Amino acid sequence: MGSLRVAIDIGGTFTDVCALDEVSGRMHVAKTPTTPDPIDGFMTGLSEAGVQLRDIALLSHGTTVATNALITRRLPRVAMICTRGFRDVIEIRRANKEDLWDAYKDVARPYIPRRDRLPISERIDAAGVVVTKLDQAEALELARILRKRQVAAVAVCFMNAFMNGAHERAMRDILLRELPGVPISISSEVLPEIFEHERFSTTVVNAVLSPVAGAYVERLSDRLRAGGYASDLLLLHSGGGVMTPSSVRDFAARIAGSGIAAGAIASRHIAGLCGFANSIGLDMGGTSCDVSLAYEGQSRVTKDWGIEFGYPIRFPSIEVLTIGAGGGSLARIEDGALKNGPQSAGAHPGPACYGGGNTVPTNTDANIVLGRLGTGLAGGSIKLDAKLAEQAVRTGVADQLGVSVHQAAEAVIRVANANMADAVRLISISRGYDPRDFALVAFGGAGALHGAALARELSIPVVIVPTNPGITSALGCLLVDLQHDFAESYLKPAEATDPADLQHRFATLEATAAERLLHEGVATTDMVMQRSVDMMYQGQWRSLSVTVPPQISTMEALVASFHQQHEREYNFRRDDAPVSLFRLNLKATGLVPKVALATSEPGGAMPQPASRRPVYFDNATPHDTPVYWRPDLPAGAEIDGPAIIDQLDATTVLPPGASMTVDRFGNLVMRVGS
Template identity: 65%
Template sequence: MKNTRVAVDVGGTFTDICVMDEHTGRISIEKTSSTVDPIEGILNAVDKSKVDLNQVSLFSHGTTVATNALITRRLPRTAMICTEGFRDVIEIRRANKEDLWDIYKDVAPPHVKRRDRLCVAERIDAQGKVVTALDVEQAKQVARTLRRREVKAVAICFMNAYMNPQHEQEMRDILRAEMPDVAISLSSEVMPEIFEHERFSTTVINAACSPVVVDYTKRLGQELKHRGYESDLLLLHSGGGVMTTEAVEHFSARLAGSGIAAGAIASRHIAMLCGFRNSIGLDMGGTSTDVSLAYDGQSRITNDWFIEFGYPIRFASIEVLTIGAGGGSLAWQDEAGSLRNGPQSAGANPGPACYGNGNMQPTNTDANVVLGRLGTRLAGGQVTLNASLAHEAVKQGVAEPFKLELHDAAQAIIDVANANMADAVRLLSISRGYDPRDFALVSFGGAGALHGVAIAQELSIPAVIVPPNPGVASALGCLLVNIQHDFAESYIKQASEVDIAELEAAFQRLEAEAISHLSHEGVQEENMVLERTIDMMYQGQWRSLAIPTPRPVKTLDSLIEIFHQEHEREYNYRRMDAPVSVFRLNLKAVGLVAQAELPRHEPTGVIPTPASHREVWFSKFGACHTPVYERTDLPAGFTLQGPAVIEQLDSTVVVPPQCRADIDNYLNIIIRF
C-alpha cells in the first residue's frame, strides 16, 4: 500500500516540501533554494527529502508559475476575437485608477495588443436570442489571419454569450479547423456572467496563461511519472481546492492565486485543531505578508481580485490581502522626515544587511537581530547572520538620522512594520464587520512568529497560534485540500418574481455538469459534495452577497432574511423595505480526498532545558535575560512564561514578557497575554 503524501510549495527564495506518512501522521520537511525553472527546485526538494515516489499516493503542488507569468508579462502571443464594436472593452476597463490622486500613474496595458483584437459580425441579445447570425466567411478570414500571425492562444469574447454560447462555439470550431493546436478559451465557458469587462478580462487571462501553465504541469507530471509517481498531479488553485492537470487546460487562470491560497488553508485548519472556528492568518515571509480570515470555520471567498490592477480575474478565490511587509522590507525616511517600512525590499539577493551581500539599508531582519530576537543562524544554519553589519545598518539608517539610541531605533523599525500589518488585519476584519477580539491569530511564514504577538496585542486578539512548522505552513496547506470546481450561471430577476421550479432546474443543470467533471477526474459519487449559493443584492446595487442555499430550493423567504442579516453585518445596514434581486447561481463541487491527519502527542511531563540564554530587548521592558529553546525540545503539555525565544529550522518564535505559551497536543504553540 502506498502510504506517503507529498506537498510542495515554491516560493521566491525557498522551495518547501512537506512529506507525511499516512500511517503514523509523522511529517518531515525540507527547504531547498528555488531555481529559475521551478521544476528543478521541486526535484531537488524531492531528492533532499529522500522520498520514494513509488510509495507516494498523492502529490500536490502550490505554484506561482501563472502569477509570475502575469506579473512579468512573459506570456505567449494571445489574440482576442470579439463582437464588432467591442474590441476595446478590455482597454477602456472601468475607467478607474488604482491611485485616484495620481494622474500620472497609468494602468498596465491589456494583455492583448489592439492589432490582435479582431472583430466579427454577430449579435445575441440580453435574452439569448440570435439577432445577427455569425458571419462565417468573416470568421474564417479571422482564423486565417491569426494562423499567419502564429498566435498561441485565443480568447473568444462575444456580447451576451453568457446567455447563449452558440456563436462562440461556432467560432471555436472554425478556429480549430484552421489552428488545431492553439489554446482557446470561451467566455461562455470560463465566466458565464454579465459584466463584459470582467468576463472578457478573465477569459483573456485564462487564454494567455494556458500555454505557460499547461506546458509546466505536463513537464512536471512527466518528470514525476519518470521517477515512479503513478497518480494524478494535483495543483492547488485560488478557490482553495486542487485540480488535475486536465482541468488546468480549461481553467489555467485559477492557478494565478495558487501560492497564497495554501497558507490561508493551513491557517484555518490549524486554528480549528486548536479549537478556534474564527481565525486570522498572518503569513509573513521575506518580502510580503498575506492576511486571510476564516469565520465559523469557513474562509472568506471573493470574486473581486486581480494580479494587476484593472484586469480582474473573476474565479472564486480565497480572499487574501497582501502588503509589502516582510523580513527583507527596508526602513527608510520619507520626504516629510517620517520613518517608513516597505514595500521596498532587499529581496533574497542582496538581502538584509546582516546577510553580508552588500546591502547596508536596514530591514526588519536587521532590526530583529539588533534586538536579540534573532540569533546568528537561519534555516538550520544554511544562512549565517552578521550581527555587526545589522547594528551598523540600523545605526546609519535610522538611529543617527532620528537621533535615537540603537535599540530604540531597531524597535521603531519593528513598530512601523507591525503597524502596517495591523492595518492590513483591520482592513480584512473590522472593515468587513468582524471583531478581531472574536478571533485567534495564526502567525506563520518565516517571520510571522517574530511579530505575531505584538500585532495581536495591538488589536486585542486574545490568542496567537504558531504551528509546528510555520515556515512551511503553505506546503502543509497543499496536503489539506480536496478536488474542487466552481460553476455559475447568470440568473437576474427580482426575488419576488423567481419561479422556484425554474431556479431548481438551473441548479440541477449546474450539478449535472459538476458531476460530469468530477466523474471524469475519477471521483466516486459517494465522495462528491455539492454546495449551492445564490448571489443576492438590493435592487439597483451591483455588489452582491453569496447566500448558502439548500438542496432542493423550496422557497426564497428564509434566504432573503439571511441576506438582510449578512448585508447588515458586512455593510452595517439593512433595507427591509427595498426589493431584493437574484443575480447569479453558484455551485461549488467538491471531490473529497482522504484528509491528512496530523499526529497527536501526549504530555510527557518532561521540562525542557533552554539551549542557551541571550539578551533580548522588548518595548517597555528593556533588555531581558531570555532563555532560548529548541522547538524540537518542547513537548506537548509544556507551558512556559515569557520572555522566551524558540528557534527552529524554518522560523523563530518570540514570547514577550508577561505572556504565556502553551504547547498543545498537535505541538502548536498557543500564546496568550
C-alpha cells in the same frame, strides 16, 4: 502504491516540500532554493526530503508559474475574437485608476495587443435572442489569419454570450477545425456572467495562460511519470481546491492565485485543530505579508481580484491581502518620518546582517539589535552579523532621529507591526468581524517574531505558531479537495422568482459538475455540492452571496438571509426594500481522503534552556531571556514569558506577561493578554 502524501509549494525564493506518511502521520520537510526552471527545484526538493516518486500515493502542488508569467509578461502570442464594435473593451476597462491622483501613472497594457484583437459580425441581444447571425465566411477568414500568425491560443468574447453562447461555440468549432492543437477559451464557458469587461478580461487571462500552464503541467507530469509516480498530479487553485492537469488546460486562470491560497488553507486547518473556528492567518516571509481570514471554519472568498490592476480574474478566490512587510523590508527616514517597506532587500543582497553589501536597516536587523533574533538561521547554517545590523540601524534611523540604537530598532518593529495591523483591520473590522473573536495563526519565516506584539495591538487573545512555520504553505496543499466552481447569470427580482425554477437550474449545474468530477475519478459518494445565490437590493450592482439549501420551498428564507448578511457586512439593512437575484453559484467538491497529523501525549520533562541572552521588550532595560530549542519541547510544556523559541525555520517571541503551551500536535499556543 506508496504511503506518502507529498505537497510542494514553489515560491519566488524557496521551494518547500512537505511529506506526510499516511500510516504513522509523521511529517518530513525540506526547503530548497527555487530554480530558473521550477521543475528542477521541484525534483531537488523531493530528493532533499528523501522522497522516492514510487513511494508517493498523492502529490499536490502550489505554484507561482501562472502568476509570474502575468507579472513578467512572458506570454506567448495569443489572439482575441470579439463582436464587431467591442474590440477595445479590455483596454477601456472601467476607466478607473489605481491611484486616483496620479495623472501620469498608466494602467498596464492589455495582455493581447490591439492588432491581435479581431472583430467579427455577429450579435445577440440582452435576452439571448440572435439579432445578427455569425458570419461563417468571416469566421473562416479570421481562422486563416490566426493560423498565419501562429497564435498559441485564442479567446472568443462575444457580447451577451452569457445569455446565449451558441455563436461562441460555433466560432470555437471552426477554430478547433482550422487550428488543431490550439487551446480555445470562450467566455460563455469560462465566465457566463454579465459585465463584459470582467467576462472578457477573465477569458483573456485564461487564454494567455493556457499555453504556459499547459506546457508546464505536461513537462512536470512527464518527469513524474518517468520517475515512477503513477497517480494524477493535483494543482492548487485560487479557490482553495485542487485541479487535475486536464482541468488546468481548460481553466488555466484558476491557478493564477495558487501560491497565496495554500497558506490561508493551512492556517484555517491548524486553528481548527486547536479548537478555533475563527482565525486570522499571518504569513510573513522575507518580502511580503499575506493576511487571510476564516469565519466559522470557512475562508472568506472573493471574486474581486487580479494579478494586475485593471484586469480582473473573476474566478472565486480565497481572499488574501498582501502588503510589503517582511523580514527584508527596508526602514528609512523620509521627510522626518520613519517608513518601513514596501521596498525590500530581498534575498540578494538581503538584510545588512547578511553581509551582502546592503547598509539600509531591515526588520531582521532590528530584531537582531533587540536580541529577539539570534545570530544564526536555518539551524546555524546562515550566520548573521550583529555588528553590521547595529551599524545599519544606528546610521539609517537612530542618528537621524536622535535616539539610541535600541529605541530606533524598537521603532522600526513598531512601524512594521502597525502596517500589518492595518492589513488585519482591513480584512476583519472593515468586513464586519471583530478581531477579538479570532485566533491569530502566525507563520512564514518571520510571522512568529511579530505575532504576539501584533495580537496585543489588535486585542487578539490567542496566537498559534504551527509546528513548521516556514513550510506551512506547503502543508496547505495537502489539506485540500478537488474543487470546481460553476456559475450562471440569473437576473430577476426575488418576488418574481419561482423556487421550482431555481431548483431546476441548480440541478442542471450539479449534473454538469458531477460529470466533471466523475471524469476526474471521484466517486459519487465523495461529491459535495454547495449552492449559493448572489443577491442585492434593487438598484445596486454590488451583490452578496447567500447560501442556498438543497431544497428551495420559498424565497422568504433567502431574502431574510440576505438582509442579515448585508447588515453584518455594511452595518445596515432595509427590510422594506425589494431584493434582486444576480447569479447562481455552485461549488462542487470531490473529497480527497485526509490523513491525521501525528500527535503526542502530554508529558515529559521540561528541558533546560539551550542558552540565555538579553532581549529588549518595549523598554530600555533588557530582560535576561531563556532561549529554548523547539524540538526539545514536549507536548503539554508550559512556558511563561519572556522566552525565545528557536527552530530550523523560524524564531518565536514570547513577550513578558504572555504564556505558552505546546499542544498535542506540536503547535505553540500563546495567550498574550491585553
